[in-house]
Amino acid sequence: MWIDTHCHLDAPEFAPDLDEVRARARQAGVGHCVIPAVAVPHFGAVRELAQRLGDSYALGIHPLWVPQSTEADLAALAQALAAHAHDPRLVAVGEIGLDFFVAELQTEVLRARQEAVYRAQLQLARQHGLPVILHVRRSADRLLKHLRELCPPGGWRGIAHAFNGSVQQAQAFVALGLKLGFGGALTFDSARQLRRLATELPLEALVLETDAPDIPPWWLYRTAAERAAGQRQGRNEPAELPRIAAELAQLRGLAPEALAEQLRHNAVSALPRLAGLLPS
Ligand SMILES: [Zn+2]
Numbered sequence: 001m002w003i004d005t006h007c008h009l010d011a012p013e014f015a016p017d018l019d020e021v022r023a024r025a026r027q028a029g030v031g032h033c034v035i036p037a038v039a040v041p042h043f044g045a046v047r048e049l050a051q052r053l054g055d056s057y058a059l060g061i062h063p064l065w066v067p068q069s070t071e072a073d074l075a076a077l078a079q080a081l082a083a084h085a086h087d088p089r090l091v092a093v094g095e096i097g098l099d100f101f102v103a104e105l106q107t108e109v110l111r112a113r114q115e116a117v118y119r120a121q122l123q124l125a126r127q128h129g130l131p132v133i134l135h136v137r138r139s140a141d142r143l144l145k146h147l148r149e150l151c152p153p154g155g156w157r158g159i160a161h162a163f164n165g166s167v168q169q170a171q172a173f174v175a176l177g178l179k180l181g182f183g184g185a186l187t188f189d190s191a192r193q194l195r196r197l198a199t200e201l202p203l204e205a206l207v208l209e210t211d212a213p214d215i216p217p218w219w220l221y222r223t224a225a226e227r228a229a230g231q232r233q234g235r236n237e238p239a240e241l242p243r244i245a246a247e248l249a250q251l252r253g254l255a256p257e258a259l260a261e262q263l264r265h266n267a268v269s270a271l272p273r274l275a276g277l278l279p280s
Contacts, residue, residue: 001031001279002245002260003267004238006095006133006161006181006209009035009053010045013213013235022053025238031279033238034209034271036095036133036161038062039069040076050089056277058094058133059084060121063114064102074120081128091271092158093125094133101137119146126150131158131271134178140169147176159270162211164194167201174205179270181209184217184236187247199251203259207267208245212236217244 004025008014014021025033036058037046043059050057059080061069077093084090098114099105105114125132136143140160147156153175160173161181170180185191186198198206213235220234227233242256249259268274 001264002029002208002241003264003274003278004030004033004210004212004241005159005207005267005270006183007033007035007212007238008038008214009033009049009055009212009238010037010042011213014237018049021237021239025241028239028242030238030241032056032274032277034058034091034133034274036060036092038095039065040073040080043076043080047084047087047089054277056089056091056271056274058092059090060092060094060096060133061117062095063097063099063105063118063135066114066117067105067110069117074117077121078124081124081130085128088273088276090130091273092131092133093121093128094158095135095161096121096132097135097137098139098142099135099137100139100142115142115146118143119150122146122150125158132156132178133158134160136160136163136165140165140173144169144172144176147178151176153177157270157272159207159209161209162215163197166193167197170197170201170205174202179207179266180205181207182248183209183211184215184220184240184244186251187217187219187244188221189218195251198248203252203254203262204266204269206248206263207270208241208248208263210236210238210241210244212238212240216240217247219243
């Protein structure tokens with residue numbers, strides 16, 4: 001059985017056929033999806049979906065939603081975490097982090113605002129004893145700095161999702177107690193550094209995810225030229241996870257069953273409440 005540790009099932013792309021998407025994933029062997037929220041207006045939707053689909057969810061404010069968010073949003077997050085503190089399906093604070101790639105977020109004011117919102121959410125995670133699900137985009141060193149300041153090494157739990165940094169940064173997240181999330185990006189032959197990381201890092205450090213509907217694997221990806229010629233970018237979905245996993249298994253020289261077993265263990269270690277939710 002596979003676990004998609006990061007999958008935006010509440011995204012508008014899935015609105016027309018969500019039940020078929022989830023059924024296809026189950027058919028393909030994906031027994032569980034973790035659905036992270038991106039902003040306060042999504043909190044109700046991710047919780048209800050997790051409940052209805054037998055999956056789990058995380059609550060947080062994504063860095064791309066920071067420009068539209070206010071202090072009231074942080075207060076709403078604090079309130080939601082308190083209200084659902086004992087919900088077994090609430091597995092983490094996320095998706096939170098820093099995005100230093102998207103051009104509009106690069107003003108001095110918005111960088112500072114992103115850091116303040118990220119740090120406040122790390123503190124909420126500490127208060128509630130919850131793991132974190134981190135968005136890392138050209139921001140690993142700043143993410144690490146705040147993690148280090150708020151908790152001694154080894155004290156964090158959670159996932160640095162869609163990880164795509166250096167070996168040193170990977171090791172630094174792992175030393176703090178986090179796992180690294182890999183997905184469709186590792187299926188590209190051209191992603192040499194990422195494939196090397198996925199192959200050489202300790203297996204205990206990895207979890208798999210799709211980040212659906214984003215980050216399509218190569219077989220769904222349409223190049224800029226193809227898109228200009230009218231082809232649509234393929235929609236990623238959790239049913240793709242086993243094929244992504246097969247590529248990882250091949251890179252590591254493992255049987256898919258052995259990989260699935262270890263990754264299940266890793267996911268539970270990153271998000272301990274999964275232990276009570278996964279079919280045995
Ligand atoms: Zn995401």
